[in-house]
Amino acid sequence: MGSIEANGKTYETDEEGYLADLNTWDKDVAEVMAKIDDCELTESHWEVINFLREYYEEYQIAPAVRVLTKAIGKKLGKDKGNSKYLYELFPYGPAKQACKYAGLPKPTGCV
Amino acid sequence: MSILHLVNKSPYENSNLNSAAAIMKSDDTLLLIEDGVYAAVKSGTASAKIAGHKVSVLGPDLAARGISEDKLVDGVAVIDYAGFVDLVETNDKVQSWL
Amino acid sequence: MSDTKKFLFINRKAPYGTIYAWESLEVVLISAAFEQDVSLAFMDDGVYQLLKGQDTSGIGMKNFSPTYSALGDYEITKIYVEKESLEERGLTLDDLQHLVWEDEDEDYAEKDSIRLVSRAELGDVMAEQDVLFNF
Incomplete structure (x- = not known):
C-alpha cells in the first residue's frame, strides 16, 4: 500500500x-x-481517461489494450483508434498508464 | 421445540436440501440463503422439495442473483438481515446444512 | 495466426456462492487478449451466471454480471447455453441477459452471442475443441 x-x-x-x-x-x-510520470495531461489524454471511466462504469472491468484501441476507434474516430496514437499519448502503455490516471485497477491480463 | 434449518447450497448441486426437507417437523422453519435461494424459484424442479414447509428466503441474496420475488413459490417469506436474526431468536435451535 | 487454438470454458457454478464464476471470467478475458478462438459454455448451475437484473448491493460483493456484455468487445461471439439446465431450473432465454457482438465487416451490425443448445449438441461442441477449461 x-x-x-x-x-x-x-x-x-x-x-x-x-x-x-x-x-x-x-x-x-x-x-x-x-x-x-512527467506527463502533462491534454484534452486528448482526457478523452481517453474519460472513455475508460465510462467503460468501467458500464462493464466493471478495465479493457485490454486491443479492446481499448478498437473501442476508441469506434467512438472517437479511426485516426485515434490505433496504437501509434495511443502510445504517443501514454508511452508507458495506454491500458496501463491511462487506467492508472482514470483511477481504475490494472487491466485484467496486463503484466 | 422448533428448529431453524439453514440451507446455503444450490439444490441442483448437492443433496443438502433433500436432507433438510426430509428431517423437518411441522414447527420448523427452512431459511434459504446464498445459493440455497434457487430452491424457491416456482418453475424450477427443486421447488417441489420445499412444498408443505414453512420457508423464508434472504432478500439480499435473491436480489444479488437476479431473482425477482414474483418468481418465488407462493407463501415463501422474503426477509432481510433483521428478519434472519428474528428467526434465530424465535426458534430454539439452528441447524446449518453445510 | 496458424497456432490459434479452440478454447472452451465450461461454467457450471452459480455466481456468488463460490469464486469460480468470477475467476473463469478473468481467465476468459486474459486468454481472449492472446487472440485464441474462445467460446464459453454455461450448464448446470452455471446458467445462473447470465441471469439479468443482478443487484449485489445488499451482500457486499462486486456485481460482475455487466462484464458479460463486454465479451463481444473481446471477440467472444459463441456463448453456448444448455437447454436442459435452463429448463430444470425453470428458466428461459428471456431470463438471461441479451448478449451481442458487433460485426465490423457488416458496419458493426449487432449479432446474438448466445446459442441455445441441447446437452447432445454441447457434447458435439466439446468434441471439436482443442482445450477444455472447467470452472
Missing part, C-alpha cells in the same frame, strides 16, 4: 500506484499521477 497527495487530500494506492478505491478518484489525483 502507498498513497498520493493531491490538493491537500490523501489517496490510498496499491504497491504499483493504482488507486485502492476508484470511488476516491478525482481530476486532481489524475493530474498528480501524471506529473509523477
Whole structure:
C-alpha cells in the first residue's frame, strides 16, 4: 500500500500506484499521477481517461489494450483508434498508464 | 421445540436440501440463503422439495442473483438481515446444512 | 495466426456462492487478449451466471454480471447455453441477459452471442475443441 497527495487530500494506492478505491478518484489525483510520470495531461489524454471511466462504469472491468484501441476507434474516430496514437499519448502503455490516471485497477491480463 | 434449518447450497448441486426437507417437523422453519435461494424459484424442479414447509428466503441474496420475488413459490417469506436474526431468536435451535 | 487454438470454458457454478464464476471470467478475458478462438459454455448451475437484473448491493460483493456484455468487445461471439439446465431450473432465454457482438465487416451490425443448445449438441461442441477449461 502507498498513497498520493493531491490538493491537500490523501489517496490510498496499491504497491504499483493504482488507486485502492476508484470511488476516491478525482481530476486532481489524475493530474498528480501524471506529473509523477512527467506527463502533462491534454484534452486528448482526457478523452481517453474519460472513455475508460465510462467503460468501467458500464462493464466493471478495465479493457485490454486491443479492446481499448478498437473501442476508441469506434467512438472517437479511426485516426485515434490505433496504437501509434495511443502510445504517443501514454508511452508507458495506454491500458496501463491511462487506467492508472482514470483511477481504475490494472487491466485484467496486463503484466 | 422448533428448529431453524439453514440451507446455503444450490439444490441442483448437492443433496443438502433433500436432507433438510426430509428431517423437518411441522414447527420448523427452512431459511434459504446464498445459493440455497434457487430452491424457491416456482418453475424450477427443486421447488417441489420445499412444498408443505414453512420457508423464508434472504432478500439480499435473491436480489444479488437476479431473482425477482414474483418468481418465488407462493407463501415463501422474503426477509432481510433483521428478519434472519428474528428467526434465530424465535426458534430454539439452528441447524446449518453445510 | 496458424497456432490459434479452440478454447472452451465450461461454467457450471452459480455466481456468488463460490469464486469460480468470477475467476473463469478473468481467465476468459486474459486468454481472449492472446487472440485464441474462445467460446464459453454455461450448464448446470452455471446458467445462473447470465441471469439479468443482478443487484449485489445488499451482500457486499462486486456485481460482475455487466462484464458479460463486454465479451463481444473481446471477440467472444459463441456463448453456448444448455437447454436442459435452463429448463430444470425453470428458466428461459428471456431470463438471461441479451448478449451481442458487433460485426465490423457488416458496419458493426449487432449479432446474438448466445446459442441455445441441447446437452447432445454441447457434447458435439466439446468434441471439436482443442482445450477444455472447467470452472
